[in-house]
Amino acid sequence: SVLETTDFRKQVVEEVLELYPEKAKKNRRKHITVKENNECSSCAVKSNAKTVPGLMTARGCAYAGAKGVVWGPVKDVTHISHGPVGCGFYSWANRRNLAEGEIGVDNFVPFLFTTDFQESDIIYGGDKKLEKVIEEVVELFPNTKGVSVLSECPVGLIGDDIESVARRMTEKLKLPVIPVRCEGFRGISQSLGHHIANDAIRDHLIGKGPKRDVGPYDVGIIGDYNIGGDAWASKKILEEMGLNVVNIWTGDSTVEMLQNGHLVKLNLIHCYRSMNYMARHMEETYGTPWLEFNFFGPTKIRESVLKIAAMFDDVIMEKAHAVLEKYEAEMQKVIEIYRPRLEGKKVMLYVGGLRPRHVVGAYEDLGMEVIGTGYEFAHGEDYDKTMANIKDGTLIYDDVTAYELEEFVNKLKPDLVGSGIKEKYVFEKMGLPFRQMHSWDYSGPYHGYQGFPIFARDMDMAINSPTWKSIKAPWAK
Numbered sequence: 001s002v003l004e005t006t007d008f009r010k011q012v013v014e015e016v017l018e019l020y021p022e023k024a025k026k027n028r029r030k031h032i033t034v035k036e037n038n039e040c041s042s043c044a045v046k047s048n049a050k051t052v053p054g055l056m057t058a059r060g061c062a063y064a065g066a067k068g069v070v071w072g073p074v075k076d077v078t079h080i081s082h083g084p085v086g087c088g089f090y091s092w093a094n095r096r097n098l099a100e101g102e103i104g105v106d107n108f109v110p111f112l113f114t115t116d117f118q119e120s121d122i123i124y125g126g127d128k129k130l131e132k133v134i135e136e137v138v139e140l141f142p143n144t145k146g147v148s149v150l151s152e153c154p155v156g157l158i159g160d161d162i163e164s165v166a167r168r169m170t171e172k173l174k175l176p177v178i179p180v181r182c183e184g185f186r187g188i189s190q191s192l193g194h195h196i197a198n199d200a201i202r203d204h205l206i207g208k209g210p211k212r213d214v215g216p217y218d219v220g221i222i223g224d225y226n227i228g229g230d231a232w233a234s235k236k237i238l239e240e241m242g243l244n245v246v247n248i249w250t251g252d253s254t255v256e257m258l259q260n261g262h263l264v265k266l267n268l269i270h271c272y273r274s275m276n277y278m279a280r281h282m283e284e285t286y287g288t289p290w291l292e293f294n295f296f297g298p299t300k301i302r303e304s305v306l307k308i309a310a311m312f313d314d315v316i317m318e319k320a321h322a323v324l325e326k327y328e329a330e331m332q333k334v335i336e337i338y339r340p341r342l343e344g345k346k347v348m349l350y351v352g353g354l355r356p357r358h359v360v361g362a363y364e365d366l367g368m369e370v371i372g373t374g375y376e377f378a379h380g381e382d383y384d385k386t387m388a389n390i391k392d393g394t395l396i397y398d399d400v401t402a403y404e405l406e407e408f409v410n411k412l413k414p415d416l417v418g419s420g421i422k423e424k425y426v427f428e429k430m431g432l433p434f435r436q437m438h439s440w441d442y443s444g445p446y447h448g449y450q451g452f453p454i455f456a457r458d459m460d461m462a463i464n465s466p467t468w469k470s471i472k473a474p475w476a477k
């Protein structure tokens, strides 16, 4: 029964935390809960707080949130990772944010630009070098529509003034040069990096583009980074509904799309965590309304399509129903193939700031059950939104440590773990099927009607691979 399950899972939490010293135990207990009695208040999770020093977190830094997440996918801008070479190198080309265009001409996504700080730059300051690198980049790639400067930790520590460099270079090159003060040490996770990156869009781009008229069906997609082609799959649905997608932030995105983000009838936001700041700003400053949606799995797509269509007229509503009719028949066939192979399988998730709640419906469409989920860097409102998407008895863990997650999985025994590269091999070595839910494991898209069949195939491939019959976790022998 749900009650027994809940009690068992609460007991598991106590057992796992037992290892910690008193103070750490007290801290960590606030971040972990089991959903009970369908209530939010009873299952409040502490979140968006500093990781306990000494515990192994999977979180990233502000630079990761600003460069890797928000700015990196803007394709016609050259992004300079300002500081030592490592941050740029390790964030180079691994998020799988796809972009169309001629590489080196109007698409710079595959490149890494860095000021490659040396000891002397730390001692004497890096502003001169930054100036030189900006000029060099623009000379090499004259089509670049802007340059972003993404600070790494040492830039903030030595007090370089990248804003004045950016101002000077903007004037000299007649090009937006955008300083983003996203030193990794700022804040407690990549979440602040999202916010800083949003603020830079607000301060340097929004409202500064070539004016254009807003059509009655013009919409923007906010918070879709086109991982494995996700944004293209989202766009396809909206266009078939009769809407005109003029902006995408920031997957396969251009500077002009960012400048004109407010020039739409409605902004549609997928990743609330990373871009709610700009959605709010555009509403407050320009009166552009926004709406949250979820395109993972046919059930959530249906809800979202109808919600979006309701914001427009009968023409759009009629087309929306036609879209649902056409694709739901296709999705039913997908479900008929995969559901019998996946029915009743249990999943545990651990991802960043959106997917731990947004993908739940897609698993449920396949007859699977999410028994545990958690975020690296979600805020309170994300946990509130999560509760509506999960069942009583679900274990919830915020900024879960490597030790805790391993032990929770050990004791709850899911059939599949969905998390990131830091977790992947730990669980595969335990003999457990695993899928990367950040990068889609080199697959995708998972959004939209194009994505769901791929998602279903991938989960089946992971769980029902004959490989698992040939290996056993070392302790199971």
Ligand code: ICE
Binding pocket: 065, 069, 095, 190, 225, 271, 272, 273, 274, 351, 352, 353, 354, 355, 356, 437, 438, 439
């Ligand atoms: Fe939003 Mo990895 Fe994207 Fe989310 Fe965000 Fe990150 Fe991607 Fe993950 C992301 S923007 S990079 S949907 S920072 S997969 S919150 S952690 S769940």
